[in-house]
Amino acid sequence: TSLEYDNYIGRIAIGKISNGQMNIGSQVARIKRDGSIQKSKVTNLLGFQGLNRLAVEKASAGEIIAVAGLEEIEIGETISDAENPVQLPPIDIDEPTLNVEFLVNNSPFAGKEGKFVTSRHIRTRLFRELRTNIALKVEETENADIFKVSGRGELHLAILMETMRREGYEFAVSKPQVILKKINEQLLEPYEQLTVDVDSAYQGIVIEKLGMRKGEMLNMNTGTDNRVRMEYKVPARGLIGLQTELMTETKGTCIMHHVFDSYGPFKGEIPSRKNGVLISMDEGEVTGYALYNLLDRGKFFIDPGTKTYEGMVIGIHAKDNDIVVNPMKAKKLTNMRASGSDDGITLPPAISLTLEQALEFIAEDELVEITPKSIRLRKKVLSENQRKHVEKLNKL
Numbered sequence: 001t002s003l004e005y006d007n008y009i010g011r012i013a014i015g016k017i018s019n020g021q022m023n024i025g026s027q028v029a030r031i032k033r034d035g036s037i038q039k040s041k042v043t044n045l046l047g048f049q050g051l052n053r054l055a056v057e058k059a060s061a062g063e064i065i066a067v068a069g070l071e072e073i074e075i076g077e078t079i080s081d082a083e084n085p086v087q088l089p090p091i092d093i094d095e096p097t098l099n100v101e102f103l104v105n106n107s108p109f110a111g112k113e114g115k116f117v118t119s120r121h122i123r124t125r126l127f128r129e130l131r132t133n134i135a136l137k138v139e140e141t142e143n144a145d146i147f148k149v150s151g152r153g154e155l156h157l158a159i160l161m162e163t164m165r166r167e168g169y170e171f172a173v174s175k176p177q178v179i180l181k182k183i184n185e186q187l188l189e190p191y192e193q194l195t196v197d198v199d200s201a202y203q204g205i206v207i208e209k210l211g212m213r214k215g216e217m218l219n220m221n222t223g224t225d226n227r228v229r230m231e232y233k234v235p236a237r238g239l240i241g242l243q244t245e246l247m248t249e250t251k252g253t254c255i256m257h258h259v260f261d262s263y264g265p266f267k268g269e270i271p272s273r274k275n276g277v278l279i280s281m282d283e284g285e286v287t288g289y290a291l292y293n294l295l296d297r298g299k300f301f302i303d304p305g306t307k308t309y310e311g312m313v314i315g316i317h318a319k320d321n322d323i324v325v326n327p328m329k330a331k332k333l334t335n336m337r338a339s340g341s342d343d344g345i346t347l348p349p350a351i352s353l354t355l356e357q358a359l360e361f362i363a364e365d366e367l368v369e370i371t372p373k374s375i376r377l378r379k380k381v382l383s384e385n386q387r388k389h390v391e392k393l394n395k396l
Contacts, residue, residue: 001091003075005131009044009068013079018088020081021060022067029085030070031078037085043069075134094260096137096150097190097236100157100359101174102126104145105369107378108283108309113371114170119145122171125164136160150179152260154240158356165355165370172367172378176359178237181263188263190236193218195229196246197255203228205249213238214267234258235267241360273363276322278315279379280308284328292345294325301377302327303350311382313366316351324384353377 002014022028024045030038046066047056059065067079076091104119111117116125126138126147137150151157154176161173181188194215198206200222207217207230215234222228239258246254278298288304300315308314314327353361358368358375365387369376381387 001075003073003132003134004066005128006068011071011073011131012044012046012066012068013070013073014064014066015079016064017059017061019061019086021058022065022079023058027082028070029080029082030073031080031085031087033074033076033090035087038072039082040070042067093134094152096135096152097179097192097260098153098157098176098240099137099148099150099179100176101141102147102149103172103174103367105170105172105371106145107172107312107369107376107382109307109369109371109376111170113373115168115372117170122169123147125167125169129160133160153236153258154356154359158359161370162355165372168372170371172369173359174367174380175362175364176240178235180266183263187266189266191233191261191264192236192239192258193261194232194234194239194256194258196232197227197229198246198250199253200226200228202250202253203230206230206246206254209242209245209249210234210238213242213270233261235264235270237267237270244357244360273361274320276317276320277313277363277366277377278317279322279324279384280310280312280314280328281324281326281384282328283307283309286314286327287330288345288347289331290327290329291347293329294327295347297323297325299348300350301353304347309378309382310384311379311387313377313379 001016004012004014006012022042022045024042026042028040028042030040032038044067045056045059046053047059048064053066070079075093078088080086102122104122105114105117116122126149129136130138135152135156139148141148149157149160151160157176164171178189196206210232213234215232215238217230217232219231220228243256246256275298278294278300284307286302286304286306286308291300291304296318298316298318302308302314308327317323353375355368355370355375358377362368362377365380367378367380369378379387381390
C-alpha cells in the first residue's frame, strides 16, 4: 500500500500480511497488476512498534511490515508464496490531473540563495521522487532546462516543490494546467467530486463561487450544528485558486475535500484572475518613498528594503492591465525642510503569498521563482520591450 526508498537497501514495500508468514531470505512471488509473476528474495524485513521501525526475522498474518528485495515493486501488487501464488485485489491509483513545468531559474538573482540550481540537479531530484511518489509523472522536454511534472492536484505538486526548496533546490515553475484528453473527436477534461462544509451564513457565497467555476451541485444537507454540507461535481480547472478564495470569503470556517471523479465534456472558459500586476522596471532596492507614491496603483507583495529586478512582479494592480512601475525611486534631498512633508510615511503590510497561493495567482505568462529563502513572482519574459514584441507576434 506504500513505498519508500533507502540508499542502502533500495526500494521498500510497506503493507499488511493478510495470510501466512514471511521470513528473511525466503523466496516470494511478486504478482503484477496484469497477473504476471516474478520470483524474488526477501533481503530485509522490518516491523513497526509505535513510531519506530525494527528489524525482525519473521512476521505473520495481521502485522504491518516493510520488505526490501523487490526492487521494481509498485503500489497495488501482491507479494505471495512462491509455490502457491495468490493475488489480492489491486489498489487503484488516481491518475494525474494537473501538470506544471519545472524550469532552471534564469532570473538575475539565480544561484544566490540555492545550493542545487542546474538542470542536472533538478532532473536527478525529480526522477528520484518517482521511486516513492507513485501518482507523479516526470517528462523531459525538447528544452533540457524544462521538465513537465504531472500530479494529482495543486497540493500534491506544491508539497514536492516545498520539499525541494527545503533541501536547497532553486528553480522556477509555470502556472498549473489541467491534463485534457481527446476521445472520438470530443475534448474531455478531468472532473473532481468536491465536498464543502460551511456555516449556513456563507452557503450563498459558496454556491455563487462554484457556479462561476462551472460546478454542478449533487447534494446539500443542513446539520443540527447550523452547518451546511454541499457536494459538487467540478472541473479540475475550477478548483485552482478556489480554496484561498473560499477561506477568505468564509473567514476561515470552510472545510473542503475533493477526489478525482471522471473525465467529462470540456466546459469552456472559466473566469481567472481579474486584476493585472505591478512589474518592477529595473534592478535595485525598494524604497518606502516609492511604495508610498504607488499606493493608489494597487497592493504590494514587497516591503521597503526588498531587492527586485526588471520583470519581477511586485504587486496587484487595481485595474485589469499590467503596468511597469519604479519601486526604487528615492526622494530628492535639499538643504531646505518643508513643513509637514518630511513626517514618517505609513505603508500597509505587504501581502505574503504561500507557495500554493502563488501557484494559484500567476497567469500564463508568469512564473513562480522558488528558492530556499524566497518565493518571488516574475514574468516569463523579463524585458518590457521583449514582452511587447511577443505580444505583437501573438496577435498576428
